[in-house]
Amino acid sequence: MFALIPVLALLAAPVLAQSNGTASTLDIEGLQANFEQAQLVPQLLQTFDPTAVLTVTFGGQAITIGQNLSQSAVATFPDVSVTPAGNATFEDGTLYTLLMADANAVGTDQTTTEQTRHWLVNSVSLATASAAPYAINYTGSTAVTDYAGPGPFAGTGSHRYVVALYEQPSTFTAPANLSAAGTPLGTWFLPSYVQEAGLGDLISANYFQVENGVATVTPESTTAVNSATLAGAASSTAASSASSQASGASSAAGSASKSASGAASATSAASTASSTAAKSGAGKQGVAWGVVVGGMGVVGAIVGAGLGM
Ligand SMILES: *[C@@H]1O[C@H](CO)[C@@H](O)[C@H](O)[C@H]1NC(C)=O
Ligand SMILES: *[C@@H]1O[C@H](CO)[C@@H](O)[C@H](O)[C@H]1NC(C)=O
Ligand SMILES: *[C@@H]1O[C@H](CO)[C@@H](O)[C@H](O)[C@H]1NC(C)=O
Ligand SMILES: *[C@@H]1O[C@H](CO)[C@@H](O)[C@H](O)[C@H]1NC(C)=O
Numbered sequence: 240m241f242a243l244i245p246v247l248a249l250l251a252a253p254v255l256a257q258s259n260g261t262a263s264t265l266d267i268e269g270l271q272a273n274f275e276q277a278q279l280v281p282q283l284l285q286t287f288d289p290t291a292v293l294t295v296t297f298g299g300q301a302i303t304i305g306q307n308l309s310q311s312a313v314a315t316f317p318d319v320s321v322t323p324a325g326n327a328t329f330e331d332g333t334l335y336t337l338l339m340a341d342a343n344a345v346g347t348d349q350t351t352t353e354q355t356r357h358w359l360v361n362s363v364s365l366a367t368a369s370a371a372p373y374a375i376n377y378t379g380s381t382a383v384t385d386y387a388g389p390g391p392f393a394g395t396g397s398h399r400y401v402v403a404l405y406e407q408p409s410t411f412t413a414p415a416n417l418s419a420a421g422t423p424l425g426t427w428f429l430p431s432y433v434q435e436a437g438l439g440d441l442i443s444a445n446y447f448q449v450e451n452g453v454a455t456v457t458p459e460s461t462t463a464v465n466s467a468t469l470a471g472a473a474s475s476t477a478a479s480s481a482s483s484q485a486s487g488a489s490s491a492a493g494s495a496s497k498s499a500s501g502a503a504s505a506t507s508a509a510s511t512a513s514s515t516a517a518k519s520g521a522g523k524q525g526v527a528w529g530v531v532v533g534g535m536g537v538v539g540a541i542v543g544a545g546l547g548m
């Protein structure tokens with residue numbers, strides 16, 4: 240029975256209490272803890288101070304943070320909605336950029352490995368006229384890169400797909416090379432794009448994982464944080480069981496970090512291949528492939544067949 244405790248800790252889904260349309264402090268803490276555990280913070284996002292929870296729903300099923308999903312389950316663009324934290328206000332007329340980036344497997348150095356851009360929509364708004372959670376309103380937006388479902392290369396481990404919503408300043412102008420609707424998926428450094436585009440606050444983000452086949456390197460994965468172990472839950476009745484679950488979770492985290500170097504060497508091979516392809520002008524060949532879903536859901540064609548990311 241004791242041996243089951245760590246397993247239970249890994250399976251515990253993060254609590255997302257959204258029934259009243261307000262994200263609790265614990266929801267926000269859980270989001271931050273999951274991003275740190277997945278090493279997305281500070282690897283991809285140097286800081287992460289969300290003012291909302293981002294709900295990402297594929298085929299009517301909202302994902303849990305970091306959920307493992309099949310490629311087919313995420314082939315078509317998700318519904319995205321925003322549940323503000325208690326003290327956050329979202330004003331009418333504010334525009335946002337919605338995007339999805341493949342941050343590869345844990346252990347890939349995200350400061351030196353580009354992320355694949357799977358989705359980039361400028362100038363969306365939030366349907367704040369109705370009660371939260373606020374749906375994304377695409378009216379007047381520009382789908383620079385239409386949603387392209389994940390297509391990780393076999394054996395490259397569990398890829399982390401980050402869906403993020405940034406505030407756009409009123410003076411926003413899309414960078415020249417990423418302003419035209421219908422720009423195919425490609426690679427970029429997300430933080431560089433955010434800086435070049437002059438995007439504002441990261442309102443919130445969520446992520447899921449997709450793995451193709453069995454990793455040929457020491458596999459790494461990230462597990463959900465048990466929200467009962469977070470400070471914000473200390474006063475709850477879950478506190479007594481939380482401490483035993485926490486030790487299971489931390490030993491899992493320890494073994495994950497030990498295998499990090501193995502994955503890093505494998506993924507650096509992938510990034511070398513990708514930069515070689517880019518230098519040779521191979522275009523889409525150096526880029527992940529994905530199933531492009533045109534506009535708001537018309538199934539398009541398979542683009543490219545190069546490195547899976
Ligand atoms: C909504 O519920 C959360 C807990 O689930 C609570 O922290 C928050 O205060 C509630 N908000 C309102 C407006 O009742
Ligand atoms: C909301 O409250 C949290 C603490 O409860 C604080 O860390 C955060 O900065 C506040 N955000 C705003 C926008 O006031
Ligand atoms: C979406 O945005 C358009 C343009 O700003 C607006 O006319 C429309 O009412 C919005 N729809 C919703 C559901 O908020
Ligand atoms: C767009 O151009 C900038 C230079 O202005 C460059 O740094 C960036 O890598 C380019 N982005 C893409 C996706 O090609």
Ligand SMILES: *[C@@H]1O[C@H](CO)[C@@H](O)[C@H](O)[C@H]1NC(C)=O
Nearest residue numbers: 249305306307460461462463
């Ligand atoms: C994802 O799957 C891996 C096994 O492939 C497992 O170790 C990990 O706990 C799972 N992560 C989540 C968040 O369910």
